[in-house]
Amino acid sequence: PLPKAYVTRRVQDAGLGLLPGRVEFEVWEKTVPVDREVLLEKASQVQGLLCTLSDRIDEELLARCPGLKVVSNYAVGYDNIDVEAATRRGVLVTNTPDVLTNATADIAFTLILASARRVVEANEFLRSGDWVTWHPDLLLGQDVSEAVLGIVGMGKIGRAVAKRAAGFSMKILFxxxxxxPDMEKELGARQVPLDELLRESDFVSLHCPLSAETKGLIGERELRMMKKSAILINTSRGPVVDQKALYRACSEQWIWGAGLDVFEKEPVPLDEPLLSLKNVTTIPHLGSATIRAREGMARKAAENLLAALEGRKPADLVNPEAWKE
Ligand code: GLV
Ligand code: GLV
Incomplete structure (x- = not known):
């Protein structure tokens, strides 16, 4: 008989289309995340799970799913999965790197430019009828060209952001x-301690994974170190930043502003104080939201799932320790 899988979202056909005939699978068809109870029930009946960052794959779930062989995450980040617990139980965990690197670097750069040049605020200004005249002081922003960019986390996405920054003649710290040293050489960038990066950068862009080490990495102390003219960009994971501290930093002008794609809680509640600030630009977790990136993610997630279920080593194995020949 074919192995069984549960898919927690209707991902692109580029991926789902690979499954028929090789795995017996069911898809959660709603646009809201699968209910916890349904997930626990479905996962306990399958060998493979293709899931998203909305699904918490923790000890409780793994304990109830003794037949589970693989958790294929449709995302590059996998902080929604307790990888340690999965490894202990011999469950393979995979992610979708590379295919979303450019899309995510592009969204980081979009937020850099939009925040610096106040694009969203300006759009609202124009549409609300406040534009009465061209004026020398109207909606002045910060220069991106020749500014200092501080990249926190020099992985694939950090590197792709640095390459874009080179086109703007930015000076790069990371x-x-x-x-x-390879990145220093390739990008003409300088690796520095975090405090030095915070003090010297005009833009601080976060590209580290969320982990016990990076949770709350940017808090009051760090925000107070940044320049008054500096802008914080977060396209990594919300909890890397202490959101309450960021609100104070932006409302009391310790820093100039922020551009955010991710939040401590998603969807961000509409009473979140940050949403009341004009110097904070927000978008709803769109880092990898291009047609090409999402098709690539769907394909990778399906290929990783199939490989594990068919006894082959998946290409994007997060916990190779769990792999047994
Ligand atoms: C999206 O946030 C991802 O990790 O792929
Ligand atoms: C502005 O539009 C200028 O021409 O300087």
Missing amino acids: FNRSPR
Whole structure:
């Protein structure tokens, strides 16, 4: 008989189309995330799960799913999965790197430019009839060209952002857990301690994964170190930033503003104070939201799922320790 899988969202056909005939599968068809109870029930009956960052794959779920062999995440980040618990139980975990690198770097750069040049605020200004005359002081922003860009987390996406920044003649600093002399060389960038990056950067852009180490990485202390003219960009994961501290930083002008694609809680509640600030530009977790990136993610998620279920080593294995020949 074919192996069984549960798919927690209707992902693109580029991926789902690979499954018929190779796996017996069911898809959660609603646009809201699958209910926890349904997920627990469905996952307990299958060998493979193709899930998204809305689904919490934790010890409780894994304990109830002894037949589970693989959790294929349709995302590059996998902070929604307890990888340690999965590894302990021999469950393979996979993600979708590479295919979303450019799209995510593009959205980071979009937020850099939009925040610096106040694009969203200006759009609202014009449409509300406030534009009475061209004026030398109207909606002045910050220069992106020749500014200092501080990249926190020099992985694939951080590197792609740095390459874009080179076209704007930006000076690049970066902070990374392990030394990356190769990146210094390739990008003409300088690896520095986080505090130095915060003090010297005009734009600080976050590209680290969310982990115990990076949760709350940018809090009051860090925001107070930044320049008054600086802009914080977050396209990584919301909890990397202390959102309450960021509200104070932006409302009391410790920093100039922020551009955010991710939030501590998603969807961000409409009474979140940050949403009341003109110097904060917000978009709803769209980093990988291009047609090409999402098709690539669907394809990878399906291929990783199939590989694991058919006894082959998946290309994007997050926990190789769990792999047994
Ligand atoms: C999206 O946030 C991802 O991790 O792919
Ligand atoms: C502005 O539009 C200028 O021409 O300087």
